[in-house]
Amino acid sequence: MRTPWTPKDTTGRVVVVTGASGGVGRATARAFAARGDRVALLARGREGLAAAAEDVRRAGGEALVVPVDTADAQAVEDAAQQVVDAFGRIDVWVNNAFTGIFAPFTEITPEEFRRVTEVTYLGYVFGTRAALRHMLPRDRGTIVQVGSALAYRGVPLQSAYCGAKHAIQGFNESLRCELLHDRSRVRTTMVQMPALNTPQFDWVLDRMPRRSRPVAPVYQPEVAARAIVHAAGHARRREYWVGGSTAATLLANAVVPGLLDRYLGRTGYDSQQEEGEPPTRDGNLWSPLDGPRGHDFGAHGRFGEESADGSVQQWASRNRSRVGLGLLAGGIGAVLTAGLRRSGRPG
Template sequence: MPVQLPKRWRRADHIPRTVVVTGASGGVGRATARRFGAMGDRVALLARGETGLRAAADEVHAAGGEALVVPLDLADHTAVEDAAGRVEAEFGPLDVWVNDAFSTVFAPFTEIDPEEFRRTTEVSYLGYVWATRAALRRMLPRDHGTVVQVGSALAYRGIPLQTAYSGAKHAIQGFNEALRCELLHSGTQVRVTMVQMPALNTPQFDWLLSRLPRRAQPVPPVYQPEVAARAVAHAAEYPGRREYWVGGATAATLLANAVAPGLLDRYLARTGFDSQQSPEEQPADSPVNLWEPADGPGGPDFGAHGRFDERAHSRSAQAWASRHHGLLGTVGALGAGTAGLLAARAARRR
């Protein structure tokens, strides 16, 4: 269903932008595309799954934006470069590029074939690299534009059964940090930022290659993809922050890993296998999108949501705090100042 934004979110002074969203056929990319469409932007939708892309385009149009469907494999750098040229030819200069496309394998590392690991890395890491390169080649000469990397708590903290995905997210984190330093050094107005996500209710748990005995699931707490989309849209508006954290579990995981990574290793060794599997057995006929899109021609449209709607949260207090850290800091400073004044007055009365 298209998501309509309240009128108070549709700024009267908003100038429609040219926005690219990779992985736009489902999950977070799908919800993010709708979000930009509801803001009145021109949204280019990049992914392999043509069924999902067409449905995403319908949702962007229904939300009030323009949509351009560009089917491609993000692992193909030539195709990505060509896509960027096509977007600018049809929609005009790039303003925002959101990287979200990925694929992976749920399995112990020793059960993942070398070609499967390579494919995951090419899509989930190098896909970001090629897309960022194509975006910067156009943004830098104009000294304008923003690239938003959709990350994960796994960019800092790897977990069992997801070695390929954890490795890709760690690589994106390092790549983005190094690139951000280079852009700051150059003095350009082009910005890159990253949004670290929690467990999300997306179709990935139904279409990714899994060798687990039971059906894969996200580790609670789980959030709806619209929570992620709000964070991405905010990061695109305010890219000066190096990164945003979404979800209390993301913040807790990153902080715990910084303080006691060895303890977290042992905890995940005990809990990480069962917590990522539901009680149901893994269906033998589950779709697999590692090599071919599960939502290709004639395939089903998986949409933005997975099968965990009953468990997923539609709000994140921590994400709100991450977006409003300046306000919270001011409030905290005012609170501390007020407390100091009251203490001083009390001391003078003694």
């Protein structure tokens, strides 16, 4: 039975985060909760979800736990309805859930490749559809697609994940055009992430001889969370790049993609592995690792000592107008100084 919409439903935002049991989703749920938002936590792992809900409450938000496999379209629709029944509406929907495989393409079975695509790409499609079902009648709401530099630049050993992220990029651009055509006030934006210190390198299916790792430089998941929260409040902008490495990769790929192909062919295997055996061969592809046979992974991975807590590029991205004015003022100053010097007047 539907829960009545009480006056408290007019305060704070209602935010849905998929993949909320760990990693970026976990950090993002905490970041929204710190603003006083009500946060619906969607993921498969019940133990991780319970811990995430406690994080949200400690941060000052209200939590709703909704166990769901985002690869199941009807289950995602039902989850969205559960959020609306509990909180009255959906203001922000963050698509973040994913799974992956570290292996050469020829060592991934068709069933495994399909599963990664269903979770990592179609999960976003199903989440977006469920969000729009409730946002379009109200003509308001924001959908944030959590992307990656790999949405533009494929790397070896992650063909299924890179393919899914590329697909999300194209899907989101198409949807954005349609919303603009309809003059809808529902917004969608995408946040392209760098390498992050999350537990994903301990829970994805891994067929490599050595332990998988992110390509340096690595950032803490809170950097990603801050970018997502900012994007949710500034979704007129079509895309955000997080981290200098993301900006450098995307710009280089636009100019010299063939050179990057050769570079990654030489370095991409070693740069994504380190000494040690993979912690789990099966990963969370078919079932969560933080269930009855596992534990709560939390937001952080094992790369904390080398991970950055902030990003100058991210600050510049959020403050483009200030940066632009600063550069303009600096440019004008340089021109005036040069003119004064040429005229012989003191500058």
